[in-house]
Amino acid sequence: MTTRQVMVGLDGSPQSEAAAVWAAQEAQRLGSALCLLHVWPWLSGENVDRSNPGDLRPAALDALARVADRIRLAHPGLAVEVAVRPDDPVDGLIAEARGQEMLVLGSRGLGGFAGLLVGSVSLAVAARATVPTVLVRGKSPDHDFARGTGEIVVGIDSRQPGEAVLDFAFTEAERHGATLRAVHGWDPVPAWAFGGVVLPPVDLPAQKSTESALLSGHLAGPRARHPGVTVVEDIRLGGAARAVLDAAAGAELVVIGRRERRHHVGALLGPVAHAVLHHSTTPVAVIPHP
Structure with a gap:
């Protein structure tokens, strides 16, 4: 073996x-x-x-x-x-x-x-x-990876979180003895006019509460499997890529997911993964998941 x-x-x-x-x-x-x-x-x-x-x-x-x-x-x-x-x-x-x-x-x-x-x-x-x-992203072999906030950041899509992504992030936090910051960036559903009818303004507190509940629900299973990991639930308004990048400053590792596809035609990394990989100065782990 x-x-x-x-x-x-x-x-x-x-x-x-x-x-x-x-x-x-x-x-x-x-x-x-x-x-x-x-x-x-x-x-x-x-x-x-x-x-x-x-x-x-x-x-x-x-x-x-x-x-x-x-x-x-x-x-x-x-x-x-x-x-x-x-x-x-x-x-x-x-x-x-x-x-x-x-x-x-x-x-x-x-x-x-x-x-x-x-x-x-x-x-x-x-x-x-x-x-x-x-x-x-280290610039030289002498780069000091030990310095950081003591956090590992995982970016989570509240609709398609990816179990493999969460399991990897929790396991890494356990190994590093780090706090896991679970970040979900979201944009409000805008009001718009359709057929002459203008829909009412967005209820931001209600939407944030819904997003927070979804995030907590996805974290419940991994939390039970890794009871020693301290988790910070971080809901941020303004989009997923920006939320992850802002949270990643000084972190030890950033974890993001990539949906597996059956073909190799076209771009296989989504826009959030592309943005994080291009702009993060923190090591980024890309986890394939169904």
Whole structure:
């Protein structure tokens, strides 16, 4: 039986090495092994770009080994493995991560070894991966992820909350010893004219009460399963993306959901996920759910 690992995609960029630092801390909390992975098509002698003659595998393995040594020094006892895969970066990362605990990427994109477009790989992987995918915005391997408010933020859609999203958020809060802030951003249903009839103004207190009751109801099950987690219910007027981003300032982790789809045509990340991933300076976990 294969042990599930925390897997981190490395490409030689400072952002990906910062992601490896975060992933190492998470692997230690989980009690799992850490795998440092580099994916690029030209890693075998059978598939060599004429502009880059020779196999790039040795250089990639050397670079991974240097990062692995630094992580082992900082986390004695943590099992650290390295691996390379000759493949398209998006397809290879998704394939290697399947069945693992989680996949961690630098949120600036995988561009250090090969100069890919900024953010293209990370966003594509987050949109399609079958496991929780964490995008980390740290600027350098020395970034201090320990500083924060002691909170984990989870964005919740009161109509389609996603059980997997809530379970992941509660479990992470438990592991981190953090307070879980459950954020629901909402916009009021506006008054409008139809057929010459103007509907009455919105009753904001009543709508807020309804949204609050929906949020509490969705949290009841996970709260019972994780009684040690302190939960703050946070209802904010003004839209989901803004609510999550405002709440995320200084948090240890932001958790958002992504609905799984049966096809890979078009954008698979919703507008809220896109906004949070592009603007959050806090690590963001994207959780696929039905």
